[in-house]
Amino acid sequence: MTTVHLPLEYDLKAGWLSPFVEGLTQGRAVARVCAACGRVSFPPLRTCTCGSAEGEWVILSGRATVITRTSGLDGDFALAQFDGADGLTTVALQSTATVAQSPLVLQASDPPRLVLGLEDTA
Amino acid sequence: MWDPQVVVTGAAQTPFNRRKDGTGPRDWAMLAFADAVAMAGVETDQIEALYLASESDFFALQLNPASILASELGLTGAAVVRCESGGCSGQSAVQMATLAIQSGLISHAAVIGLDASASGLPGDKIRSLYGFSFDNWTDGMTGLTATALYALSWQHFSAEQGLGPRHLAHVTQQNRTNACSNPDAHLPRKDDADAIDASPLVASPYRRLHCSPLSDGAAALILSHAKAAPRKTAPQVVGIGAATDHMHLGARSEPGSFAAKQRAMKRACDAAGIHPQAIGAAEVYDAYAGAQLQAVAALGLSEQVDQDLSSGAFAPDGRCPINLSGGLMGQGAPAGAIGVAQVATAARLLEGRYHGALQPSVPPEYALADTHGGVCTTAAVTILRRSGGL
Numbered sequence: 336m337t338t339v340h341l342p343l344e345y346d347l348k349a350g351w352l353s354p355f356v357e358g359l360t361q362g363r364a365v366a367r368v369c370a371a372c373g374r375v376s377f378p379p380l381r382t383c384t385c386g387s388a389e390g391e392w393v394i395l396s397g398r399a400t401v402i403t404r405t406s407g408l409d410g411d412f413a414l415a416q417f418d419g420a421d422g423l424t425t426v427a428l429q430s431t432a433t434v435a436q437s438p439l440v441l442q443a444s445d446p447p448r449l450v451l452g453l454e455d456t457a
Numbered sequence: 458m459w460d461p462q463v464v465v466t467g468a469a470q471t472p473f474n475r476r477k478d479g480t481g482p483r484d485w486a487m488l489a490f491a492d493a494v495a496m497a498g499v500e501t502d503q504i505e506a507l508y509l510a511s512e513s514d515f516f517a518l519q520l521n522p523a524s525i526l527a528s529e530l531g532l533t534g535a536a537v538v539r540c541e542s543g544g545c546s547g548q549s550a551v552q553m554a555t556l557a558i559q560s561g562l563i564s565h566a567a568v569i570g571l572d573a574s575a576s577g578l579p580g581d582k583i584r585s586l587y588g589f590s591f592d593n594w595t596d597g598m599t600g601l602t603a604t605a606l607y608a609l610s611w612q613h614f615s616a617e618q619g620l621g622p623r624h625l626a627h628v629t630q631q632n633r634t635n636a637c638s639n640p641d642a643h644l645p646r647k648d649d650a651d652a653i654d655a656s657p658l659v660a661s662p663y664r665r666l667h668c669s670p671l672s673d674g675a676a677a678l679i680l681s682h683a684k685a686a687p688r689k690t691a692p693q694v695v696g697i698g699a700a701t702d703h704m705h706l707g708a709r710s711e712p713g714s715f716a717a718k719q720r721a722m723k724r725a726c727d728a729a730g731i732h733p734q735a736i737g738a739a740e741v742y743d744a745y746a747g748a749q750l751q752a753v754a755a756l757g758l759s760e761q762v763d764q765d766l767s768s769g770a771f772a773p774d775g776r777c778p779i780n781l782s783g784g785l786m787g788q789g790a791p792a793g794a795i796g797v798a799q800v801a802t803a804a805r806l807l808e809g810r811y812h813g814a815l816q817p818s819v820p821p822e823y824a825l826a827d828t829h830g831g832v833c834t835t836a837a838v839t840i841l842r843r844s845g846g847l
């Protein structure tokens with residue numbers, strides 16, 4: 336057996352998704368509203384499900400309700416409904432987050448991850 | 458309908474398992490290829506093209522594997538291309554080869570699928586890489602695993618269909634029981650419902666025993682133009698179809714429905730001029746126990762999944778046996794090899810050449826191979842028909 340070590344350090348560029356990705360690092364839910372049909376996508380769709388690629392950025396409240404949830408060795412994840420978004424969003428749940436305490440809110444995360452946690456009421 | 462010109466003259470695979478014998482993917486490719494060529498009765502220099510399916514360069518640290526294998530297999534001079542569509546890669550390669558032969562430009566093509574999904578890297582590294590099979594800026598960065606995404610999709614489907622743990626256990630037991638009669642299978646096991654319930658919870662409701670394993674292995678086909686085929690009993694490729702769904706589970710109107718599979722099946726059935734009810738055996742993409750039932754519904758193999766499962770319609774002696782091989786859950790899942798092996802199994806079943814205990818005494822007229830990548834983001838199905846020469 337031959338062992339090869341290959342450490343990889345990627346420098347990924349988000350391109351057109353930059354407003355969304357930067358928003359995640361600050362805990363802001365930056366969505367896309369379609370110019371043709373008004374559908375709000377989060378995560379943003381470059382080409383809307385209606386086929387239009389014209390749109391504008393819009394900032395949602397970041398509050399979301401868990402629709403379905405899965406837990407186990409892989410972690411805690413959910414399909415969530417963000418207030419103001421059409422369609423659902425796949426997210427990670429902070430370990431402290433519980434469905435009973437919804438609505439939950441998007442957390443600031445660097446590297447940029449879609450994470451829901453409890454609202455900071457302090 | 459199209460006028461089918463392609464036949465499966467050669468079909469073979471290696472055992473799927475975790476290799477501990479010092480062999481590597483090139484060895485597995487050679488074994489499967491040699492068996493397929495021998496069955497086909499063609500000479501290596503008659504093979505004009507190689508379609509190689511391999512999901513990831515990371516598994517064996519080999520970029521451009523198609524060119525390397527052409528030399529290894531004595532196919533230098535043939536046209537080579539590598540086909541990749543995640544878990545669907547193998548079926549994509551079968552379909553590209555089919556289209557090339559159907560066009561009349563070539564007479565014989567080799568299709569090889571392989572991956573070292575088990576022995577090349579530790580399991581946690583493989584699972585991390587698989588996490589980047591989904592949109593890397595959203596699901597990938599967030600750390601969603603394939604199991605978690607499938608679990609979320611299943612929850613939507615099972616709620617609509619009234620299915621639960623009993624049905625997951627049924628599929629798990631049936632596939633792995635079938636695997637017990639397949640000498641090439643990775644997980645020939647007989648776990649009772651309690652053992653399944655006691656296995657670790659990976660992503661609820663999926664437990665470890667509801668999941669397909671990471672496997673090593675290869676599969677190979679020789680596809681030939683009917684006019685050039687040395688064997689007259691080779692099954693025909695009568696229908697192919699492929700489609701995609703939205704990459705984000707949450708953007709789909711029904712996160713529990715495999716819409717891409719439904720579309721792919723419609724296209725394949727239209728090409729074949731049949732309805733799904735004509736299918737007499739199916740190899741279905743059961744990455745997880747629930748995914749098999751989602752697939753069965755999307756393919757139109759059942760209108761009443763619960764009832765048909767309970768009544769044994771999908772059992773080895775049922776109306777449409779599903780995953781006689783054991784499927785991904787029982788036979789194993791070396792990513793690139795899966796779709797190729799599914800077609801190989803279907804072809805061998807139609808010719809009466811499958812493993813004795815699993816071979817139906819009267820081969821069905823039509824058999825289906827169903828494959829997908831992502832959470833059914835990319836889907837491809839192929840329908841084979843028993844030769845009239847049998």
Ligand SMILES: [Zn+2]
Pocket residue numbers: 369370371372373374383384385386387
């Ligand atoms: Zn739109």
